Amino acid sequence: MAGLATTLGSGAMTNSLEEVLEAKVILVIGSNTTWNHPVFGSLLKQAVKLRGAKLIVCDPRRIDLVDFADIWLQQRNGSDVALLMGLQHIILREGWEAAQYIKERTEGYDEYLKALEFYTPAKVAELTGVAPDDLLAAAKLFATSGVGALYYCMGITQHSHGVDNVKACVNLQLITGNLGVAGGGVNPLRGQNNVQGACDMGGLPNVFTGYQPVTNPAAVEKFSKYWRAPLSDKVGLTLTQMVPAAGDSIRALYILGENPLVSDPNLHHVEECLAKLDFLVVQDIFLTETAKLADVVLPGVSFAEKLGTISNTERRVQLTQPAIKPTGSVRQDYEIIADVAARFGHEFPRTPEALFQEIRDLTPAYAGLTYERIREVGIQWPCPAVDHPGTRFLHSGKFARGLALLSPLAYRPPAEVPDGDFDLVLSTGRILEHFHTGSMTRRSRLLDVLVEAGHVELHPDDATRYGVADGDRVAVSTRRGRIETTALVTDRVAPGSIFVPFHFAEAAANVLTNDVLDPVAKIPEYKVCAASLERVGSGR
Amino acid sequence: MQLTVDGRKIDAVAGQTVLEAARAAGIYIPALCYHPKTGKAGRCRACVVEIEGMRGLKEACAQEVRDGMVVHTDTDRVQQTRRLVVDLLLAEGHHNCISCQANGTCELQEMAYRIGVERPAFLIETEPAPLDVSSEGIVREADKCIQCGRCVLACQNHVVNEVLAFGYRGSHAAVVCDDDRPMGESSCVLCGECVQVCPVGALVLKQPREAKVRPSETVATKVTCPFCGVGCQIDLHTKDNRYVFAMAHEGQWLKQPNRGSLCVKGRFGLDFIDAPDRLRTPLVRKDGELVEASWDEALDLVAAGLKQAKDKYGPDSVGFFTSAKVTNEENYALGRLARAVIGTNNIDHCARL
Numbered sequence: 034m035a036g037l038a039t040t041l042g043s044g045a046m047t048n049s050l051e052e053v054l055e056a057k058v059i060l061v062i063g064s065n066t067t068w069n070h071p072v073f074g075s076l077l078k079q080a081v082k083l084r085g086a087k088l089i090v091c092d093p094r095r096i097d098l099v100d101f102a103d104i105w106l107q108q109r110n111g112s113d114v115a116l117l118m119g120l121q122h123i124i125l126r127e128g129w130e131a132a133q134y135i136k137e138r139t140e141g142y143d144e145y146l147k148a149l150e151f152y153t154p155a156k157v158a159e160l161t162g163v164a165p166d167d168l169l170a171a172a173k174l175f176a177t178s179g180v181g182a183l184y185y186c187m188g189i190t191q192h193s194h195g196v197d198n199v200k201a202c203v204n205l206q207l208i209t210g211n212l213g214v215a216g217g218g219v220n221p222l223r224g225q226n227n228v229q230g231a232c233d234m235g236g237l238p239n240v241f242t243g244y245q246p247v248t249n250p251a252a253v254e255k256f257s258k259y260w261r262a263p264l265s266d267k268v269g270l271t272l273t274q275m276v277p278a279a280g281d282s283i284r285a286l287y288i289l290g291e292n293p294l295v296s297d298p299n300l301h302h303v304e305e306c307l308a309k310l311d312f313l314v315v316q317d318i319f320l321t322e323t324a325k326l327a328d329v330v331l332p333g334v335s336f337a338e339k340l341g342t343i344s345n346t347e348r349r350v351q352l353t354q355p356a357i358k359p360t361g362s363v364r365q366d367y368e369i370i371a372d373v374a375a376r377f378g379h380e381f382p383r384t385p386e387a388l389f390q391e392i393r394d395l396t397p398a399y400a401g402l403t404y405e406r407i408r409e410v411g412i413q414w415p416c417p418a419v420d421h422p423g424t425r426f427l428h429s430g431k432f433a434r435g436l437a438l439l440s441p442l443a444y445r446p447p448a449e450v451p452d453g454d455f456d457l458v459l460s461t462g463r464i465l466e467h468f469h470t471g472s473m474t475r476r477s478r479l480l481d482v483l484v485e486a487g488h489v490e491l492h493p494d495d496a497t498r499y500g501v502a503d504g505d506r507v508a509v510s511t512r513r514g515r516i517e518t519t520a521l522v523t524d525r526v527a528p529g530s531i532f533v534p535f536h537f538a539e540a541a542a543n544v545l546t547n548d549v550l551d552p553v554a555k556i557p558e559y560k561v562c563a564a565s566l567e568r569v570g571s572g573r
Numbered sequence: 574m575q576l577t578v579d580g581r582k583i584d585a586v587a588g589q590t591v592l593e594a595a596r597a598a599g600i601y602i603p604a605l606c607y608h609p610k611t612g613k614a615g616r617c618r619a620c621v622v623e624i625e626g627m628r629g630l631k632e633a634c635a636q637e638v639r640d641g642m643v644v645h646t647d648t649d650r651v652q653q654t655r656r657l658v659v660d661l662l663l664a665e666g667h668h669n670c671i672s673c674q675a676n677g678t679c680e681l682q683e684m685a686y687r688i689g690v691e692r693p694a695f696l697i698e699t700e701p702a703p704l705d706v707s708s709e710g711i712v713r714e715a716d717k718c719i720q721c722g723r724c725v726l727a728c729q730n731h732v733v734n735e736v737l738a739f740g741y742r743g744s745h746a747a748v749v750c751d752d753d754r755p756m757g758e759s760s761c762v763l764c765g766e767c768v769q770v771c772p773v774g775a776l777v778l779k780q781p782r783e784a785k786v787r788p789s790e791t792v793a794t795k796v797t798c799p800f801c802g803v804g805c806q807i808d809l810h811t812k813d814n815r816y817v818f819a820m821a822h823e824g825q826w827l828k829q830p831n832r833g834s835l836c837v838k839g840r841f842g843l844d845f846i847d848a849p850d851r852l853r854t855p856l857v858r859k860d861g862e863l864v865e866a867s868w869d870e871a872l873d874l875v876a877a878g879l880k881q882a883k884d885k886y887g888p889d890s891v892g893f894f895t896s897a898k899v900t901n902e903e904n905y906a907l908g909r910l911a912r913a914v915i916g917t918n919n920i921d922h923c924a925r926l
């Protein structure tokens with residue numbers, strides 16, 4: 034989460050999920066919360082329905098949360114920076130900002146202010162399609178209702194300018210004084226159950242556990258000593274850099290429980306790349322699309338057969354316990370890794386608790402956590418000592434980086450905008466009933482019955498224009514590929530926009546998506562690209 | 574603060590109800606409409622007690638504790654009222670425990686058992702209502718509904734999906750979905766919250782006939798949901814080492830990220846763990862095909878493959894994709910493998926994707 038780390042000094046969700054009940058006003062942008070994080074969506078709806086919190090939803094699609102919103106801003110796909118900066122422009126113009134807070138806790142104000150001049154309501158209306166009056170009403174509601182919380186998800190990060198989007202969110206929360214207070218915060222909702230933990234554990238090319246940089250000599254020395262091995266101080270490659278380098282500078286890949294052949298942008302390209310490797314090993318519980326390409330496939334175990342910790346989106350480290358004894362010739366994932374290490378002469382711990390002890394030794398934010406303490410209720414890091422209660426919200430009194438940084442942001446349009454042949458805006462995402470690449474949920478009897486195949490959401494106006502009826506078979510094409518799927522005609526999408534869920538390998542949305550990356554965070558632009566549509570037949 | 578219940582001194586905290594304090598101390602007071610997640614509803618009168626210095630019977634689910642309170646849960650008047658409550662409910666519905674999924678976990682059954690009601694003292698002739706089996710995940714049996722209102726409150730105010738409501742009036746009152754349509758055609762999102770709170774067998778999980786298992790037969794283990802980042806705490810119910818169903822973990826629910834609820838994925842999407850195509854043995858590629866292999870053979874090949882790249886092209890020619898779906902311990906171990914064993918920082922996962 035590069036945008037958060039540069040501006041605040043920490044990349045995690047700042048506040049707790051339950052604090053949504055303490056917010057007086059809530060802004061949701063780029064998160065279809067009731068589909069992607071449904072249980073938190075319920076809590077958010079409780080805040081609105083039972084506690085009287087005000088709700089502003091910013092989304093190009095008419096997501097279900099809109100029914101609970103006081104204000105819905107339907108910005109164009111990819112115009113989030115303009116929208117957020119536009120709100121800030123009005124807040125400062127009207128004097129609704131938290132002046133004292135800005136003075137005491139932020140830096141970069143003058144430059145930021147200069148950049149903000151560009152975002153006049155008229156300009157923002159032109160870029161986002163949101164009327165100046167609506168923008169004014171939202172700015173007023175957000176800045177004058179009391180403590181405000183902001184939630185976002187992949188709708189903010191999956192853009193070629195995703196880092197700017199995040200910074201724009203941080204700016205808004207800084208000028209309104211909503212960071213470091215209960216019920217406020219900049220809160221990225223994590224899409225998978227242990228994204229937070231994978232980051233915390235140094236599953237990133239630039240940091241060891243607890244975000245200790247690999248370029249910091251002291252950190253390198255500490256880990257090198259603990260692991261009794263020389264370490265590289267060179268930042269590694271990201272996943273989205275490794276794939277195209279396959280067969281070139283990357284010769285061997287070890288893939289644990291990931292399915293890039295459905296989740297990566299521009300799939301045809303990914304398959305070609307992986308095929309060029311000298312050696313590919315995949316460790317998973319299913320023979321996924323990716324595993325089918327492997328030289329060796331190692332069967333691990335499912336979550337239900339595991340002991341260990343998982344860190345949720347609000348930094349809560351929770352213990353998960355084995356409910357089922359594994360059957361067949363499978364091994365615990367940590368055992369497999371230890372078995373490989375052993376073949377290089379390295380002895381790894383062979384119980385989850387012993388591994389956790391190493392994590393605690395090396396990671397100050399986890400030092401105070403023990404299995405015993407979190408057996409029933411998880412604890413939120415930072416938790417530096419065994420008598421520390423954990424941390425409900427970050428940045429109280431002081432930011433991790435000292436003063437928070439207000440970012441001057443320039444507007445950049447999405448890398449690909451609709452034109453001539455490709456006159457629709459395609460965005461991708463999840464639906465309620467399925468998850469990620471579908472390797473789990475599509476093997477669930479009930480979820481598969483509920484939604485058994487992919488579809489494309491299409492506005493009734495566009496359906497008429499293309500001569501498509503609900504349920505028809507259609508082909509969706511972009512400059513990268515073509516899929517066939519079923520049309521779902523609905524006014525949930527705006528005219529001129531289509532939406533394809535990405536869970537379905539046989540009509541994989543990521544055959545279509547653009548692999549252009551955000552220059553800093555290296556996240557691909559899943560949320561916007563140009564597409565065309567054509568009817569190929571009637572439905573079943 | 575302290576109060577005395579049936580001659581026993583128990584501790585309580587201000588703001589607690591008599592019911593909550595008694596339950597925390599392990600004293601049984603039946604409660605059919607109250608549920609911790611939906612709060613007091615004051616509909617069933619199953620929970621009545623006598624409190625010294627107060628006139629008449631008091632609802633334990635509504636009465637707040639006061640220091641020095643003296644409570645009796647076992648007097649004749651209390652027992653008579655409980656018996657009447659059970660009698661009426663049994664008479665009005667069709668409670669055939671023999672074939673009910675809730676047998677053994679039903680709170681009405683428990684109450685009848687404890688009081689010793691064997692059959693209702695009277696019968697009210699009613700037309701049997703049809704089962705609602707239209708939903709893919711839930712079966713509704715109106716004849717077993719005791720109109721406690723838990724499901725309505727939970728759907729309206731806890732998960733806020735706003736599907737269930739009381740429809741009709743008087744003796745025809747019933748729980749309805751939306752504007753009284755079959756559940757499968759309603760706006761229900763199958764979060765299963767209503768099943769979780771229903772005290773009886775009026776809302777149960779749909780189970781295929783060949784795989785029927787009552788909740789009373791299962792063992793529950795607390796696990797973390799494998800899907801989104803909320804990290805819902807789930808009670809995974811198993812029987813004979815097989816997954817049966819999932820319920821939200823309700824222990825200390827106010828302190829859990831999911832507050833005792835789940836969504837359709839966590840509730841109904843976990844059966845993938847038993848999918849017939851789960852990998853059960855290592856595979857290695859031979860003559861272009863993936864074939865079964867022993868662990869030693871597979872692991873040796875992995876070590877050789879990584880070593881070859883490392884030796885020939887340097888440590889940075891090896892890459893690792895770790896996973897947002899495995900534990901911290903496993904992520905840590907793979908990181909150590911990449912950094913300390915191979916010597917590269919080429920490790921990443923799909924946070925970006």
Ligand code: SF4
Pocket residue numbers: 727728732734735736737760761762763764765766767768
């Ligand atoms: S399953 Fe959930 S949404 Fe459906 S009726 Fe029950 S509580 Fe409401």
Ligand code: SF4
Pocket residue numbers: 717718719720721722723724725748767770771772773775776
């Ligand atoms: S269906 Fe169950 S929870 Fe709902 S009112 Fe009837 S008995 Fe109570």
Ligand code: SF4
Pocket residue numbers: 069070071072073798799800801802803804805831834835836837838839840
């Ligand atoms: S039950 Fe639903 S909301 Fe909860 S963690 Fe699982 S997927 Fe997320």
Ligand code: FES
Pocket residue numbers: 603604605606607614615616617618619620621632633634635
């Ligand atoms: S539980 Fe107290 S009135 Fe129903």
